Amino acid sequence: MLCALGAAVCFGTATVLQAVAARVASAQGGRGGEAGLLLRALRQWRYLAGLALDGLGFVLQVVALRALPIYAVAAALASSLAVTAVVSARLLRVRLRRGEWAAVAVVCAGLAMLGLASGTEGDLGGSDALRFAMLGVAVAVLGVGLAGGLLPERGRGLVLGLAAGFGFGVVEVGVRLIDSVTVSELVANPATYALLLGGGAAFLALTSALQRGSVTTATAAMVIGETVGPAVVGVVWLGDRTREGLGWLAVLGFAVAVAGALVLARFGEAPVVSGGEGEGRGREAAVR
Known part of the structure; x- marks a missing residue:
């Protein structure tokens, strides 16, 4: 669980650092469009x-997925x-509303419940049919x-956000479906290609969603897609379970954590600094 939380801290902090760098690069001016902006950043x-x-x-995400x-x-x-x-509030001086601070506390409470209720990872390796389904x-x-x-x-941001999720x-599922990291096993495993293609396709879908639709809608849809779907696969096909008698707490903690994240969906792309410095680049728009 510490690895999973560490991954969240890394991803969340990276968003803000990249947002600051992108704003500085944009303020410097220059040619080359998006490619030039990236090179300056x-x-x-x-x-x-x-x-x-x-x-x-x-x-850290991979390590967590192999144990939880x-x-x-x-x-x-x-x-x-x-x-x-939270980092945006400190570094970018973004003002969080009272409800958003409450949402941060709700996320923490949900994760605490999950930490108490979670068992070990499922003991089912997954079938070839599941591997091809992921592909x-x-x-x-x-x-x-x-x-x-x-x-x-109408609905473009929702569809693209869900697709990215x-x-x-x-x-997430692909990591669990890879049993061996030897070259021959990786090449022969459909989950390897699913993992690589899924990550690249998700990046493309979310980038398109952020450019063509509402950031909040796209991010909220992404959160639902990347949490609910994999959770169901893990429980139904990979044998994920909770601690004895704490299934209700895991369900409650999952729902509470995801609900809190949805309230904070506008931070799927780094927010605009008050005073109008321009928009930053999102966590998912970077290399996840």
Whole structure:
């Protein structure tokens, strides 16, 4: 659980560091559009530190997924929005409303309940059918991301956000479906391709959602997609369970943590600083 929470802290803090770096790069001006902006951001220590935190967060996420039920890790990762909110309040001087501070406390309470109720990871390895199903979901998410501009404007952010959530969910499940890290086993395992394609497709879908729709809607949909779906897969097909007699507490903690994260959905993309410095880059718009 400490690894899962550590991953959330890494992802949430990386968002703010990358937001600051992107704003400085944008203020510097220059040519090259988005590519030029990225190159200027990469020259700043904050952006590089954010990327390093993203990498560390992913490693911690993998470790957590190998030891905890998916539902616990998914809820912990959703709490990175709470981390982004708190760090933004300190570094970017973003004013959090009273309800948002309450949501941060609610997320913490939900995670505490999950920590008490969570058992160990399930003992089922997953079938080949599940591995191919995850690969199919990843392909579908890629299709939705590529067609983002063709989707009806109404509901576009919702659809793309859900697709991104399912893509990140494929990554979570894929980690559990990889039994061996030897080259021959990785190449022969459909879950390997599902994990890689799912992560890339989720990045594409969420980037499109943030550009073409409401940040809050897209992020809320993403949180639902990357928590509920993988949690169900973990319980039904991978044998994830809770501590004896604490199933109700796990369900309550999961619901409370996710609900708190949804209240903080506007922090899916780093918020605008009061005074109008421009928008930052989101956690998911960086390399997760």
